[in-house]
Amino acid sequence: MRSKAPDLLPLFRSQHQAELLTWLYLHPTAEYPMTELATRFGVPLSTTQREVQRLVDAGLLRDRSIGRSRMLRAATDHPAAEALTRLLTISFGPPAIVGRTFQGLAGVDSVHIYGSWAARYLGHPGPPPNDVDVLVIGSPARADVYAAADVAQDTLGLPVNPTVRSRAQWQDASDALVQQIQASPIVTVIPSPAE
Structure with missing residues (x-):
């Protein structure tokens, strides 16, 4: 076939x-x-x-x-x-899969991959990542976000860990998780319509 x-x-x-x-x-x-x-x-x-x-x-x-x-x-x-790994990653890896599974979710402003997976993708040395950390900015239904993460996880064979922050939370400099994410490598998968 x-x-x-x-x-x-x-x-x-x-x-x-x-x-x-x-x-x-x-x-x-x-x-x-x-x-x-x-x-x-x-x-x-x-x-x-x-x-x-x-x-x-x-x-x-x-x-x-x-x-x-x-x-x-x-x-x-x-x-x-x-x-070949780079080509496959760009075309069929986490950015493509996460983008496809999170695309069209109501209330999503933008979607990004951060953490160790983003670091390796952007050329920072280290061991192969064991998971994919996904940041969803907006106000989507959490059940929809977790359902999309489950689909991406099944496709990639890696745990997909979503984090949701509202636009206001993402701009809050006192939020410790936001500080940590903003200080680490980030790969934009679905850009904000304003970007």
Whole structure:
């Protein structure tokens, strides 16, 4: 079953290939059974096997067998790994997923990613982030924010931790959390209409 090239970044062979690479390169320290990945992306195992073999042959994935399971991980030592990770992150990673899931929520003025994920994205050194911290500015229903965070978390395979601040709270210099967020790297995902 061949899927068409992804609309967002059609340089990948298929949507399946882009999803597979994104998952493995955005979880660079983890290793996954091929059958689990086929199930996660809703792709027949035979299709996943073909895509995986092409990527292993190209040196972009590493594989090994444990019993009857074929385990896969990103080839982080590949010369293109850093650039590929950046490209996948921009096109299919947290900014794209958080933007898509939070877009259109009533009462949202803007959405930002902060904390360790934003720091790594902006080039600050450190270990791979274990979660994605999301700042929502506005007055949305909290249930809607948490539902969007759950969708993003399921897609990314990383905990997504939303924080909501009203426009007035965001401008309150005495709010300790606001001070901490404003002093750290921030990636704007959905800009305020006034920006």
